[in-house]
Amino acid sequence: MCPSFSPAVGRHREVKHCLGHRMRPLFGLAAVVAAASLYLYLLSSFLPAGPPRPAPLAPGTGHELEQPEEVSRLKFPADLDELRELAELLQFYKSEHTGYVLLLFSSAYLYKQSFAIPGSSFLNILAGAIFGLYQGLFLACVLTTVGSTTCFLLSQTFGKQYIESFFPEKVSMLQRKVEENQDCLFFFLLFLRFFPMTPNWFLNMSAPIVNIPITFFFCSVFIGLLPYNFICVQTGVMLSEVSSLDDLVSWERLLQLLAIACMALLPGALIRHLSQRHFKLDDQSQNQLITDKKVQ
Template sequence: MSAGQTGKKIALVLGFAGLLAFFYFSGLGRFLTLATLKANREALALYYADHRLLMVGSFIGVYIVQTALSLPGAALMSLAAGAIFGAFSGTLYSVIGATVGATAAFLATRYLLHDMMQRRFGERLEGINRELERRGLNYLLFLRLVPVFPFFLINLAAALTRLPFRTFFIGTFLGIIPGGFVFCNAGASLASVSSLSEVASPRVLGSFALLGLFALLPALYAKFRERGENHE
């Protein structure tokens, strides 16, 4: 690796570290509460009525940074989107912000660590890499739809494999639409929401798990058929 590449990687790491340090030491996290959102909803809605483009652009920008840095508050951001923009527009803006932020995290991790990971574990990961190159969209949709897998870990893990960038982008965009709509729809009726946990009820989580299984079925079927052909 050249000195220039090393310098760029160090600068990128320091930049991310600086932004993380600013968030945690500035105390911004104390504003990421449901109570704060409810108290300021009317003021945010009035500001949006007078400054629509600025509000939309600012919201998407904040969501991108929040997702790229894996900061807490994604669920609250989606509730806020529904409360300010409405269920459908809020879903669109949230999904755009989350997808671009996740893509930034994916690209940064791939730039920093992918080559090292492949050099060290390339042979062990070869089977996984081949499978992801062929049917990565199905696996990624499953991971995005089933909410037991942390969002930021999927971004990082995918970057360390040979999952194609296009597959990551499309799978992320499509896979987070259902969850985004659920939270934005709840945000549109913010007064009735008393906690974030009641939005992600067991029934809703079960529905996401079922969608995830449907997304995974084509890959499972292909694997089963290939295994049968190899035994013939």
Template sequence: MQGACKLNNDSSTTQFTSLKSKPEENNRSSTGSFVILGLIFLTSIVALGIVYLNFPKVEESEKQHIKLPRDIEDAKRLGNVLSRYKDKFYIQVLGAYFITYIFLQSFAIPGSIFLSILSGFLFPFPLALFLVCLCSGLGASFCYSLSYLVGKRLVMKYIPQRVTEWQSHVDKHRQHLLNYIIFLRITPFLPNWFINITSPVINVPIVPFFVGTFLGVIPPTFIAIQAGTTLHQLTSSSDMLSWTSIGMLALFAVISLLPVIFKKKLQEKID
């Protein structure tokens, strides 16, 4: 087993090094990669526009609030508008939320934290929790796929050192990769956008990536949804954090590593 793991690590490192060691080819391909990413982004913008055009007709004074929230006040105003139409146009509101969240995650655009908070204001807690975790998993996987298809050379051109460092960390945890991804999603050690775009470059498989993301965002999403139930009392997104919530995140981070610790202890006894 250890030999197979070492062989796999060597193979992934070789592929990574091969990609890194061709700067001229990377430079020639960068422009094409940017063009493809731009076209995919524009297509996604068109899809968002179609969703907007098919949204129920709102009051003229409310149209200005139908936008991606950039702060908690934007989230409050958007929440007020959506809550008015939610009962009569539930599917449209749910669909618009779903597509918008995935769009933000897919292109690593800031703002999904406000949508997570907003879900607690708009939907029942179990639905909100499942919805945000699913959107996070799908959006991160789409970002992973974009990086795999057209972003590898861009990643290696602009942040090669950070990728190299993370490659060494991942290679140490390949035997328990799922737990490692869950741990990273719970903790703030690495930005989510960095994990999303670099994972395909260092050969993190898509299945543990998706499952680890889905499960790993549960604790922080739980806190965000709880905050959303008192949306109008919030003055900023940082209000949802308290010593209790930070302690809860730390506890879940430790729990995510327990299977790894027990496995190591068991292996030591067997050996």
């Protein structure tokens, strides 16, 4: 004979089952973040000894003071001073440990992009300072695209219900705009990258929810963020070469800045011209979607 249950017990089990169903994706995402963080920590722990620094002189003797060997610590840069210091350190390592620096930089970049952590623009600048313009630009474009696609897949697997719960109005608005622009969806996605009506991190996470094909998403990220990545990487190249204000205001630097401005404005102007003819974007939609600046 089957035991009988009261309605209260049944409701309690239903609530418990629903709560467990909602918490499983959160635990899964936490496990992925923990595993990625552990990997990045272990990778950075193999950092070799840093470049030798001049030892201070003992007062009155002129002899150098003995100092214990310092082990350099890596961290994500928070300002330009930290960025320049990190660039100098990694440039030193790159001459002897090129593969290690490439693996460490790529892992840190993918970590930030995959988990939608702000500050990737600093890593784009760092790419230019360490690897130069062409290699740095290629690396930044590839890592941006792969990291954003990983964020897309993580959101699709673990975060759909949470994003819909936390940002219902934004998701609904983006869903409507995607449906209205189905006939030119790829160019609409390019428009969103050139003129972000919503931050890139939100677009990466909400794309699977509004049924954007992953192939369109992948290609639009690579092409749409190319001018932005170029600006950041070229800035890193200039910062690594500038040693004084005189270098910054030279004719060569001014011409480089002019080329950067043209590179950034030309594709954006073409996409804006296309949007005025084909995209369905009303003023109310733009006001509701615009929340803050592009965050990489």
